Amino acid sequence: MIRVSKLGFIGLSAVDRDGMAEYYSRIMGLAKQEETPDGLYFSCGPEHHAVGLRFGSEPGMEHIGLELAGDGSLAEAQKALAAAGVPSEIRSDTVPGIAECLRLADPDGATIYLYRQAEPSAKAYSGNGGVAPTxxxxxxxxxxxxxxxxxxxxxxxxxxxxxxxxxxxxxxxxxxxxxxxxxxxxxxxxxxxxxxxxxxxxxxxxxxxxxxxxxxxxxxxxxxxxxxxxxxxxxxxxxxxxxxxxxxxxxxxxxxxxxxxxxxxxxxxxxxxxxxxxxxxxxNKWGVRPPDGFGAINLARKTA
Ligand SMILES: [Fe+2]
CATH class of the missing domain: 3.10.180.10 (2,3-Dihydroxybiphenyl 1,2-Dioxygenase, domain 1)
Structure with missing residues (x-):
């Protein structure tokens, strides 16, 4: 079986282009790694990017990138997924900084890119302060x-x-x-x-x-x-x-x-x-509750 070793990146559809670019660079303090005609990519550590913004009309998550453990080929990983009934396709140059990845959907239709190797980041942080998360x-x-x-x-x-x-x-x-x-x-x-x-x-x-x-x-x-x-x-x-x-x-x-x-x-x-x-x-162990509607767990059981 294939095994994921880490979360590498998240892709967001960004509506407020200037505001989002400003937030992730100056305020969060991530370094702009790459700019494409339709997006911006920011690193948070040694790899090409942790946050990808692709300009769109609806905000939210477009995809997540998960790094695979081990060093087998993506074709082998694809075969293992297919044997378990999970369809996937090998994509090249779909995500900046990731030469080859395996695209699949989870049961709720969320897009997942599996990859083995990301390009290194030229610069992990902006160097201008900001939050600078690890x-x-x-x-x-x-x-x-x-x-x-x-x-x-x-x-x-x-x-x-x-x-x-x-x-x-x-x-x-x-x-x-x-x-x-x-x-x-x-x-x-x-x-x-x-x-x-x-x-x-x-x-x-x-x-x-x-x-x-x-x-x-x-x-x-x-x-x-x-x-x-x-x-x-x-x-x-x-x-x-x-x-x-x-x-x-x-x-x-x-x-x-x-x-x-x-x-x-x-x-x-x-x-x-x-x-x-x-x-x-x-x-919250410290007792202060979240604002109304935060999370909105559906307690209706779905155990099937
Ligand atoms: Fe959380």
């Missing part, structure tokens, strides 16, 4: 049936479940980080939010002050999530996408142990993947 950490999107998403990503792409909130909010990991993808069962469709890692709590504080200077209000946080135990803040980018900055996300450094690296704020000792109750304190 990496693109995770993407969360709405799905019709979270159990179905779990099966798809476990059986075909080597993900493991990290935590559930009841059976409607699923966190999945593909490496030591607690989650790389989140699936929120909802009547909504599309992206819920995407998230960038900050160094520590003082970096979160600096980021709150930086956003305040830019007149960008927080919509939730700072707080500490239950599942994943990360410190979080959420705000909107100029297109209205929900962007999370986080720190102190749980990590399972040794997969064979089966529990997250112990922390004093854990409820369990040791803290293993588990099913959390749908309760405000699972969302």
């Amino acid at each position: 990496k693109l950490g995770h993407v969360a999107y709405f799905v019709e049936n979270a159990k179905r998403s779990e099966r798809f990503f476990t059986e075909n792409l080597g993900f493991r479940w990290a935590d559930w909130v009841e059976d409607v909010f699923l966190f999945m990991r593909c490496n030591a980080d607690h989650h790389t993808l989140n699936f929120l069962q909802s009547a909504k469709r599309g992206m819920f939010h995407f998230a960038f890692e900050l160094r520590d709590f003082s970096h979160v504080e600096q980021t709150c002050d930086l956003l305040a200077r830019e007149n960008i209000p927080l919509i939730w946080g700072p707080g500490r999530h239950g599942a994943g135990h990360n410190i979080f803040i959420y705000h909107h980018d100029p297109d209205g996408n929900i962007v999370e900055y986080f720190a102190e996300l749980d990590r399972m450094s040794d997969e064979s142990l089966g529990y997250y690296d112990p922390k004093p704020y854990h409820e369990d000792s040791p803290q293993r993947p588990k099913v959390w109750p749908h309760h405000p304190l699972s969302g």
Whole structure:
């Protein structure tokens, strides 16, 4: 079976071209890596880009890019997917910085590009300050049936479940980080939010002050999530996408142990993947609830 080792990039359809370019370069502090007639690409680390903006008329997520572990050919990966009944196609030069990738759709129609090698970034950060997160950490999107998403990503792409909130909010990991993808069962469709890692709590504080200077209000946080135990803040980018900055996300450094690296704020000792109750304190251990409508979990069970 093929196995995903990390989240590499997210592709967004960008409506407010100038505002989005300004936000991701000057405010987030990412370096513009490439400009095409219809888009802009920003790096956040050693690879070509973490955020791709393609100018469009509707905002939101266009695709996610997942790097494959190992060094086999994409044709072999395609064969393995086909054997499991998952159609895919090999594409060349579809995504800037990725010479060859495998395009497929998840059960909700989300576009996924699998790749083995991204071009290096010429420059990881703008050099002009800004938030300067350490990496693109995770993407969360709405799905019709979270159990179905779990099966798809476990059986075909080597993900493991990290935590559930009841059976409607699923966190999945593909490496030591607690989650790389989140699936929120909802009547909504599309992206819920995407998230960038900050160094520590003082970096979160600096980021709150930086956003305040830019007149960008927080919509939730700072707080500490239950599942994943990360410190979080959420705000909107100029297109209205929900962007999370986080720190102190749980990590399972040794997969064979089966529990997250112990922390004093854990409820369990040791803290293993588990099913959390749908309760405000699972969302924020510090007790402040999200604004109305945030997330919009659909508690109607879909266990088929
Ligand atoms: Fe998140």
